[in-house]
Amino acid sequence: MNQEEYGMVGGSADAETVRRILAERARALAQVEGEGAIPLDTCEILEFEMGTERYGIEVSEIREVLPLQQYTPLPCTPPFVFGIINVRGEIFSIVDLKKFFGLPDQGITNQNKVIILDNGSMAFGILADLIVGVRHVDTESLIPLPLTISSIGEEHLRGMTADGLIVLDGEKLLGDPRIPVHEEVDAGI
Numbered sequence: 001m002n003q004e005e006y007g008m009v010g011g012s013a014d015a016e017t018v019r020r021i022l023a024e025r026a027r028a029l030a031q032v033e034g035e036g037a038i039p040l041d042t043c044e045i046l047e048f049e050m051g052t053e054r055y056g057i058e059v060s061e062i063r064e065v066l067p068l069q070q071y072t073p074l075p076c077t078p079p080f081v082f083g084i085i086n087v088r089g090e091i092f093s094i095v096d097l098k099k100f101f102g103l104p105d106q107g108i109t110n111q112n113k114v115i116i117l118d119n120g121s122m123a124f125g126i127l128a129d130l131i132v133g134v135r136h137v138d139t140e141s142l143i144p145l146p147l148t149i150s151s152i153g154e155e156h157l158r159g160m161t162a163d164g165l166i167v168l169d170g171e172k173l174l175g176d177p178r179i180p181v182h183e184e185v186d187a188g189i
Contacts (some may be wrong), residue, residue: 011041012096016103036066046115047165048128051103054112054165056137058158065131068094068108080179082127092099092116094125101156113185122174 045056046065064087070082071094080100084093094114098105106129114125142159145166156176158167173179 039142042043042138044134045137045165045167046134047132048113048115049130049132051100051106053101053103054132055097056135056165056167057115057117057170059134061117061119061174063116063123063180066114066116066125068082068112068114068127085125087116092123092125094127096127098127100179117170117174119171119174122180124174124179128172137165137167142167 026145044059045154046059046062047054047056049055049126057158066085066087068085071085073083074093080096080099082094082096084091092114096105109129111130113128113131116125139158142161145154145157145160156169158169160166
């Protein structure tokens with residue numbers, strides 16, 4: 001590169017040359033190249049296991065992920081309510097989606113995690129058997145879940161990836177009227 005190539009005379013470029021160079025640089029920077037490029041229609045998904053299936057939920061719908069350590073089971077609640085957990089002074093219910101969706105239960109291990117979902121008006125935890133990691137998923141390539149794979153209702157799904165990851169819809173889970181428990185126990189004897 002020399003100064004004459006860029007229209008520079010005496011160390012400065014004329015205005016037209018500067019505009020041309022900047023436009024070329026902007027076009028080059030705007031192009032997405034090579035492997036590892038993330039398409040614009042993707043979302044970041046937390047991948048986890050429940051039973052023998054892999055599930056994912058969009059990271060933007062997750063407040064935090066915690067190990068399942070100290071929880072309190074709640075009597076007189078539906079079977080899918082695993083219990084409650086205290087997170088820095090806030091109490092969250094824990095929903096066992098395996099029971100909510102009618103999937104086989106494999107018990108609790110030291111690898112179980114609680115994924116706290118939060119949309120500002122509702123927050124609760126869901127129980128995961130194992131956290132796999134975070135990945136980007138092309139939302140345009142999600143396919144409907146075949147009825148033979150799972151008993152999960154379509155109302156809780158965004159779709160499934162080509163490699164079998166079932167992507168849950170966190171907003172629909174948070175808005176499901178069956179999840180908040182509004183039952184009162186008659187205390188009269």
